[in-house]
Amino acid sequence: GAERLAATGADAVVAVGGGSSLDVAKVMVALAAAGEPATLRDDFEVTGAVAVPDGDLRPVVAAPTTLAGADLSTIAGITSRRDGLVRGGAHDRRLMPAALLYDPKLFRTTPHDVLCASAMNGFDKAVETTYAATATPVTDATAVRALRLLSRGLPDLGAGDRDETTIHDAVVGTVLAQYGCSRADGLTLSLIHAFGHGVARGYEIQQGGAHAIIAPHALRYLFDRVDAGRDLLAKGLGVEAATPAATATAVVERVVEIRDALGLPARLREIDDMSESDLPAVAADV
Template sequence: MTERAAAGRSFRFDYRPGVLRFGEDSVADLAPELDSLDVERALVVTGRTVGDTPAVIDPVTAGLGDRLAGVFAETTPAKRLATAYDVVDAMAEHDADGLVALGGGSSLDVASVASVLAATERDRDGVSDEFAESGTIAVPEADLPALAVVPTTLAGAELSQVAGITASPESGLVETKTGGGIGHPALMPDAVFHDPALVATTPRPILAASAMNGFDKALESTYARNATPITDATATRSLAVLQDALPALGSDPVTPADVEPVLEGILLAQYGISRPDGTTLSLVHAFGHALTRTYDVQQGAAHAIIAPHAIAYLLEEVDAGRELLVEAFDVEDSADDDAIVHAVEQIRDALGLASRLRDVDGPDRSEFDTVAQHVLGDSFMENAPNGLDATQDEIVQLLNAAY
């Protein structure tokens, strides 16, 4: 029995997700679900590629039926504050009282921020000044427009109360480039539709990278400082499901039947990780932030490279959820840490993702000290396992091992 289990745990689990709809063609029920949320007209918020892909956009607009107010297909990976304001303008133009975010995390974040902007009584100058000074935007006490989410990737951003956003001087909203985000329970979507048929339309490389990000959410929930018996259960089951299901994403074509068990695992990975009292994201996601902050590395690719080394480091230093990982990966010898690390490596390799930093557009060794400082300064490090006292030298050593 682990030290954590033997000692017992007191915990508070305040988690209030919206309605969860799962299954192929589940988006056909968008209209009745929005009806239960008192939404009369919904604006679909998505990116240009998704908006121009009939296999994705058509089932959503058909599912909305008479409740379709319009389609805003202008989100970008930059998650711009100006785009969120454009969504607010489109809501007014189309007389929309609700939002449907369709696509990846960028569309979800922009729609979430737009819901905050639509509910605030402050003018744009006041909001922009606050964002420039603090990197965040206050959420008003007024009810936000209802938000339904239809994800088309596997990163697992849809059951979250956090939204990232950026602004640049070109928008006229800020004087210097600014990045930040909003965190508030009101940002948790009111309904989420996990539809394998729509996810299967996403190009395989994008699915593979996003799946690694989603997989690591479950991985980190096994050892996070504020893990609970509830997240232990969902994370362990998630890892077991994903270990069997993810290899199907390693080859083309990817079918809805391939995607369905993966979506199930990603849903379990997300459950309870974004709560008012904190998140279970930890060391791997801190590395992900540090590597993608100033380098052209995709988040899932960064996770794929770092995760095995991070798990090896944690298991050497602390317990790091060893018992749960042994159970999830069905490791025969509970003392064999290498087998746990190998299980993570097998997932990465099955997805066809890079295994070395030198093979992506990341930092050179000369920059590792700076990256290590960003890792240690990341807010997710507050969730590192009990007993871990990571040093800059140790983080640099881990980066060197990953290089």
Template sequence: MLPVADDFEYEYRGCDIVYGRGCVDRLGAYLADRGLERALVVCGSNVGANDDLMEPIRDGLGDRLAGVFDGTTPDKRAESAFEVIDAMRDRDADALVGVGGGSSLDIARQASAFAADGRSLADLRTAARDGEVDSLAADRDPDDRPPVVVIPTTFAGADVSAGGSIEVLPADESPTGHPVSARGSAMPVADFADPELFETTPTSALAGSAMNGFDKGIETPYARDADPVSDATAVHGLRLLTDALPRVVGDDAGGTEASDPEAMDRAVVGSLLVQLDRKVSVVHAFGHGFARRYDIQQGAVHAAVVPHVLRYLFSKVDASRDLLATGLGIDPEGRSDEVAEAVVERVAEFRDALGAPARLRDLPETQREDLPAIAEFVVDDPPMARAPEGLDPTAEAIEAVLREAW
């Protein structure tokens, strides 16, 4: 069993990572130290109604709690971000605290970017129809953005990030027939990672997010711009997640709630590590390709495709197979001809232990006839620029991978 510290703090690209059981007790003191008086909590309705989760946050904020906006949804529409901005003004809040999974954290961050950008939703939609939506508030001083604190409660790995696209124009209003999104850079000032709060999240929600976070560790070592530092955090994060996640949300979890606090601690630390210097690449491009077509959970797509994507990569390039093997608990020494298949098998075993979808056809949103169009989306998706050196992906090759995963 890999040990982790009981608590620690670490500064990463301007974000203070605060880890430890009960660390949300320090929320109010943290805001006070930064001269922030009133914080609006941003979350979804299920999180807002979860008193076991919300009570420690309310207590931690104390008299700095300005109110709760619990209207975020998984589809991450721009309307939600503008509603958050209105709620901030109504409650005279000077900070945002995003709580929950990736959608809520993205809405909180992008509300900060929208607020600094200054354009109305109508203005942004007009720009989207004209094909002119670009980065929000790109020319603004970061200090003009309302500061955001994030409190993750799932393993999606969306907390230590400055991004998170928000849909500005739905597909049925878009000139291209596909949704148009906008995003700004709004790195959180702090990430409070409290394992006790993860334990209040239903196991089904944790399992649904697990493959998304896990695949950040899988992708970083083979990305063409990987380096020894990103390799180190990804590999150690994978070691923790491979050991801990099945005990928290998989076959070994033993119930509807997390029953192994030590495993939860390792899972939360692992989910933090795989985000540091992460290099999202081919697997995420596959997930984005499906998101262009359907309203679908990224983790479910990742679960179905990742063994097939890895087999495709290994058939063409090295793709850092020995590093991945080490992260997955496989000794690569003397197994140069076998290590690639061992990695693929271990990833599939891990996915199956989590009870995640194994085939694309198991996802109710997907249609086999859409695979050629999705392959075109995948090839053109920005993360494909990080594909391993020497890989020359084509739409035909991607479609073949999708058909294997079907």
């Protein structure tokens, strides 16, 4: 793709699809700008990172069809299997798409299981923004608003609804969640994403499906040790409780309800191609 882009001299790249399609477009413009894409590809096999060259990059126009939030992001995640499994990607503020197109008709054509799994990915970005070390009053506000919209829209999405209100809540909620988690001055991704990436890359499960398994356990772990933004989470998810401990329990229960409404997996054993013997390697990768 990068070689074709360089050869044709195209002014921009238009990416239509889910997170993988959008990430490929971002990596393409980085590789094309390098002049020798093969060299950067070889370096990635060693370092797990794509070095984005200095200078201008061709703009990317993103038209997402899923709800993971890769459209509004400065990150591009990639996996190589050329000489074994290598996971990594690129991170540069210039990888943020120059233009975004959110068309409800595109989301309605996405397969149900793909759309629901991607929605959990976007939802967890709002969750993690509330307790991130890099959070700000602005990201607190966008995360809470995102959680309100997503906690209302995602159960309907899981039930098969694709009406205007459901798509609005899902898309706008995801955009607000992504706004807080992908900024030039710091990311807000945390424990759920760290484990989710380790589980998803290399196995037959979408990243959102991996997050669905991890999220309740990660939240319980955090709540046992720190505040973890539980009041903001409760506000966004619309739950109330009398004590901090009860608030934490109510938040986890609501997250589980949303996960189950989306029809997503709850246990690692539901990943068909993962075995128990793989877990030490996943833990080391995380």
